[in-house]
Amino acid sequence: MAELTQLTLHETLDALARGTCSSEDVTRAYLDRIAAVDDRIGAFLHLDRDQALADARAADARRKAGQGGRLLGVPLAMKDVLNVKGQPCTCGSQILKGYVAPYDATAVARLRAEGAVIMGRLNMDEFAMGSSNENSSYHPVRNPYDLGRVPGGSSGGSAAAVAADEITASLGSDTGGSIRQPASFCGVVGVKPSYGRVSRYGLTAFASSLDQIGPFTKEVADAALLTEVMSGGDPLDSTSVPGPAPELLATMKQGIRGFRIGLPKEYFQGGMDAATEALVRAAVKQLEALGAEPVEISLPHTEYAIATYYIIATAEASANLARFDGVRYGNRIAGVDPIDMYEKTRSAGFGNEVKRRIILGTYVLSSGYYDAYYKKAQKVRALIRRDFDEAFKTCQAIVTPATPSAAFGFGEKTGDPLQMYLSDIFTVTTNLAGICGMSVPCGFAGGTLPVGLQILGPAFREDNMFRVAHAYEQATAWRGKRPPLAVDAGRTGA
Amino acid sequence: MIASIGLEVHVQLRTNTKMFCGCPNRYGGEPNTHVCPVCLGYPGALPVINAEAVRLTVMTGLLLGCRINLKNKFDRKNYFYPDQAKNYQISQYDQPLCEGGQLEIQLKDRAKIIRITRIHLEEDVAKNTHFGDGSGIDFNRAGTPLMEIVTEPDMDNEDEAFAFLTALKQILAYADISDCNLEQGNIRCDINTSVRPTRESPLGTKVEIKNMNTFRGAHRALAHEIQRQIREVQRGRAIPQETRRWDDDAGVSSSMRTKEYAHDYRYFPEPDLLPVELTQTQVDTWAALLPERPPERRERMVRDYGIPDYDAGVLAADRAIADYFEKAARLSGKGKAVSNWMMSEMMRLLTATGQEIGAVKITPEALAALVALVEAKTINQPAAKEVFAVLFEQGGDPQQIVQDRGLVQVSDTGAIQGLVDQVLRENERSVQDYRSGKEAALQFLVGQVMRISKGKANPQLARELLLKAIGS
Numbered sequence: 001m002a003e004l005t006q007l008t009l010h011e012t013l014d015a016l017a018r019g020t021c022s023s024e025d026v027t028r029a030y031l032d033r034i035a036a037v038d039d040r041i042g043a044f045l046h047l048d049r050d051q052a053l054a055d056a057r058a059a060d061a062r063r064k065a066g067q068g069g070r071l072l073g074v075p076l077a078m079k080d081v082l083n084v085k086g087q088p089c090t091c092g093s094q095i096l097k098g099y100v101a102p103y104d105a106t107a108v109a110r111l112r113a114e115g116a117v118i119m120g121r122l123n124m125d126e127f128a129m130g131s132s133n134e135n136s137s138y139h140p141v142r143n144p145y146d147l148g149r150v151p152g153g154s155s156g157g158s159a160a161a162v163a164a165d166e167i168t169a170s171l172g173s174d175t176g177g178s179i180r181q182p183a184s185f186c187g188v189v190g191v192k193p194s195y196g197r198v199s200r201y202g203l204t205a206f207a208s209s210l211d212q213i214g215p216f217t218k219e220v221a222d223a224a225l226l227t228e229v230m231s232g233g234d235p236l237d238s239t240s241v242p243g244p245a246p247e248l249l250a251t252m253k254q255g256i257r258g259f260r261i262g263l264p265k266e267y268f269q270g271g272m273d274a275a276t277e278a279l280v281r282a283a284v285k286q287l288e289a290l291g292a293e294p295v296e297i298s299l300p301h302t303e304y305a306i307a308t309y310y311i312i313a314t315a316e317a318s319a320n321l322a323r324f325d326g327v328r329y330g331n332r333i334a335g336v337d338p339i340d341m342y343e344k345t346r347s348a349g350f351g352n353e354v355k356r357r358i359i360l361g362t363y364v365l366s367s368g369y370y371d372a373y374y375k376k377a378q379k380v381r382a383l384i385r386r387d388f389d390e391a392f393k394t395c396q397a398i399v400t401p402a403t404p405s406a407a408f409g410f411g412e413k414t415g416d417p418l419q420m421y422l423s424d425i426f427t428v429t430t431n432l433a434g435i436c437g438m439s440v441p442c443g444f445a446g447g448t449l450p451v452g453l454q455i456l457g458p459a460f461r462e463d464n465m466f467r468v469a470h471a472y473e474q475a476t477a478w479r480g481k482r483p484p485l486a487v488d489a490g491r492t493g494a
Numbered sequence: 495m496i497a498s499i500g501l502e503v504h505v506q507l508r509t510n511t512k513m514f515c516g517c518p519n520r521y522g523g524e525p526n527t528h529v530c531p532v533c534l535g536y537p538g539a540l541p542v543i544n545a546e547a548v549r550l551t552v553m554t555g556l557l558l559g560c561r562i563n564l565k566n567k568f569d570r571k572n573y574f575y576p577d578q579a580k581n582y583q584i585s586q587y588d589q590p591l592c593e594g595g596q597l598e599i600q601l602k603d604r605a606k607i608i609r610i611t612r613i614h615l616e617e618d619v620a621k622n623t624h625f626g627d628g629s630g631i632d633f634n635r636a637g638t639p640l641m642e643i644v645t646e647p648d649m650d651n652e653d654e655a656f657a658f659l660t661a662l663k664q665i666l667a668y669a670d671i672s673d674c675n676l677e678q679g680n681i682r683c684d685i686n687t688s689v690r691p692t693r694e695s696p697l698g699t700k701v702e703i704k705n706m707n708t709f710r711g712a713h714r715a716l717a718h719e720i721q722r723q724i725r726e727v728q729r730g731r732a733i734p735q736e737t738r739r740w741d742d743d744a745g746v747s748s749s750m751r752t753k754e755y756a757h758d759y760r761y762f763p764e765p766d767l768l769p770v771e772l773t774q775t776q777v778d779t780w781a782a783l784l785p786e787r788p789p790e791r792r793e794r795m796v797r798d799y800g801i802p803d804y805d806a807g808v809l810a811a812d813r814a815i816a817d818y819f820e821k822a823a824r825l826s827g828k829g830k831a832v833s834n835w836m837m838s839e840m841m842r843l844l845t846a847t848g849q850e851i852g853a854v855k856i857t858p859e860a861l862a863a864l865v866a867l868v869e870a871k872t873i874n875q876p877a878a879k880e881v882f883a884v885l886f887e888q889g890g891d892p893q894q895i896v897q898d899r900g901l902v903q904v905s906d907t908g909a910i911q912g913l914v915d916q917v918l919r920e921n922e923r924s925v926q927d928y929r930s931g932k933e934a935a936l937q938f939l940v941g942q943v944m945r946i947s948k949g950k951a952n953p954q955l956a957r958e959l960l961l962k963a964i965g966s
Contacts, residue, residue: 101536101537323537325581328579365572374762
């Protein structure tokens with residue numbers, strides 16, 4: 001049997017069910033693995049070893065008592081933006097240093113209810129603002145496939161931890177690609193459900209109308225399971241869509257014979273590197289071989305997507321982040337009056353990228369500029385949504401690269417925020433339109449750096465997306481590939 | 495010079511829970527005990543609209559004749575202040591729940607219509623307390639459903655503004671929309687005032703006075719502010735657009751901020767909430783449950799019970815008092831008599847003891863029974879007053895009280911004749927006075943009969959017998 005830390009979530013559940021290992025064994029294996037590799041990866045911001053083991057033993061007791069749970073005994077780690085009762089939740093920021101969450105996010109509570117062991121806080125770009133994890137105020141995360149490259153962002157810790165076998169699955173959040181882009185860079189599966197599918201209650205907001213919680217896993221079936229568990233209406237989130245979770249595990253194996261797969265012509269007009277394009281085109285051939293029919297579609301407003309996204313996201317963020325003022329929780333730097341205290345606390349507590357976006361968002365909402373920026377952006381957003389509505393009349397799913405290139409090096413784009421923003425070009429439209437999207441591994445650029453295939457489905461048709469992803473995964477050999485780090489023996493003995 | 499006054503009245507709604515979370519909407523309590531991640535603005539917490547608050551706001555709109563916007567939405571109003579957990583307030587900017595509408599106020603010589611611009615729903619802020627060495631914030635109040643009623647600048651002076659506030663409070667209390675307790679801050683208002691030379695001139699520059707907690711304070715502040723503005727204009731000075739603070743103890747206002755420092759609230763639609771969509775059927779259902787408004791009730795009570803318009807106005811002003819009156823009046827069938835008791839003894843004792851009508855021991859049934867005893871001449875008026883006082887203090891059955899206290903009126907001619915004879919014997923001087931034309935002497939003699947009967951004699955009968963004995 002493979003090492004416990006190399007098992008997928010489903011394989012772990014099997015092993016636990018068969019009794020070949022306990023939750024405590026699995027949890028201990030991950031804790032050891034984290035201890036062995038995380039000084040190189042930097043995926044974890046916080047880990048309570050004793051609490052994790054205690055929770056694992058509780059799960060084992062639950063199993064012994066004959067109690068079930070779809071995730072019983074499986075350790076999972078959370079992006080540091082999700083509130084887990086009793087754990088810190090810094091959002092990668094200094095301003096929330098010392099804050100301990102007093103409640104569970106709904107998604108977390110649902111994982112817990114199914115028996116998951118919630119351990120560890122995963123590194124991220126501060127307040128989910130970034131595409132490289134270089135904006136974490138604590139330390140950067142390194143890409144397990146190449147420690148000189150970024151893992152992507154903002155959920156870089158969540159992606160890298162799964163890729164480096166530090167956890168079998170994790171949660172992240174995706175506002176403009178923050179799950180799919182790092183999943184692509186780190187060679188794992190990452191899902192952004194449709195807006196409203198998973199409750200946002202307990203997810204520290206970056207941009208409320210765009211944020212969604214989603215899983216990172218080693219295979220498509222694991223992502224389907226976690227999405228099912230977390231989905232469904234929540235009375236605590238008015239924007240969650242009422243009704244039960246979709247059945248994904250049951251439907252994803254139905255194949256894609258006769259599926260029409262849309263290829264947006266605007267995405268394939270330059271702008272992506274040759275290796276990425278070759279891998280994505282090969283993936284399309286593979287889908288064709290599985291019985292799908294590729295069709296060219298048009299998303300004519302794509303060129304306005306980045307501008308639209310950065311207006312709406314920053315506007316919402318400027319208000320969402322206003323609550324971090326040092327009054328009720330987190331870091332406080334005293335001042336002579338409240339305004340002075342706000343200025344000092346926020347000046348010291350926020351990093352440059354966060355400040356840049358707060359200022360941008362404040363500007364676009366200001367009197368006299370609102371119509372020209374925010375209001376116009378909302379109109380363009382409606383057009384982008386309509387582009388997808390039109391496109392999905394002729395296809396069941398859309399396939400694109402997740403990112404224009406494989407992982408880039410540290411410092412490569414930090415000097416030019418616009419270049420950094422443009423790396424989100426293939427992912428932001430999904431959030432603007434509220435549809436679902438995911439990234440599945442589709443090969444390696446230059447044979448070493450993972451590349452992700454992005455699959456998009458209509459809003460609340462995660463089933464379409466998972467059918468494509470599962471069929472593709474089963475037909476290709478990318479699943480189970482692991483970074484060289486995994487076979488690094490230098491640490492354990494000699 | 496003519497003043498123009500517009501009001502922005504903030505009303506805390508009477509709901510079980512807060513506007514956007516499940517915390518109790520209750521005044522007081524240990525600081526920061528009615529709080530949760532939502533009303534404390536914790537990371538990740540999300541608002542959920544309180545449907546009851548929406549209903550109460552729509553009810554208010556209907557009572558004030560507003561247009562109900564079936565489709566409306568919430569927005570974020572951004573500004574930093576320590577009493578605001580999120581540093582934005584969830585409010586309604588360009589699509590409020592209610593628009594248009596009016597309220598009629600009673601002036602000394604006439605009625606006047608004050609137009610309502612809009613009514614929207616928002617959340618109240620926390621309460622700051624300043625100590626010697628720092629400040630504390632109590633978030634118990636944060637998130638209380640707050641309805642803002644905005645008027646047109648239709649009021650000409652402080653008396654009209656006062657009348658508006660009073661009439662509005664009456665309606666809100668009537669429909670159980672708010673507890674309307676001013677001491678607890680249930681109703682607060684901001685006042686906008688400007689002055690202009692004549693009614694034909696365009697409105698002058700408006701000055702806003704923030705956060706008035708009492709109607710009398712608003713009245714005083716307005717009286718002062720109007721005079722201040724008139725003086726400024728007469729001295730040839732321009733009125734700057736500004737926000738002022740009223741110091742009720744000192745009786746002066748001072749500038750808080752001028753236009754250059756006005757907030758840019760950067761309103762934008764609240765992305766955490768979906769737009770509110772009501773159906774006409776739903777609004778119609780609520781409309782059918784609207785209570786009768788005070789002015790209509792007053793008219794109806796005059797018709798139904800034959801009581802004077804003035805009395806009906808006083809009784810109708812308070813829903814609980816009007817309800818009490820109507821119940822007693824219906825039971826007794828003697829509306830006028832019940833009204834007299836309400837207007838005199840009841841009001842007097844309520845004021846004297848500071849009690850609410852809902853808490854009094856004398857039930858409408860007891861009052862009706864008391865009226866019946868008087869009507870049947872079982873007891874006389876002085877005895878009835880005594881019974882009323884006992885009922886008010888202790889409750890109980892009037893019949894029983896009359897018996898226990900031996901208050902049954904003596905209407906037996908023989909018995910009273912004896913008393914009359916005794917009084918005539920002992921008061922020859924008064925008899926002389928009466929005979930020489932002093933009418934008042936008769937009343938004195940009646941009083942003497944009542945005295946020696948210990949109040950039980952039928953005064954009517956005593957008077958008749960006295961007259962028979964000494965009259966012409």
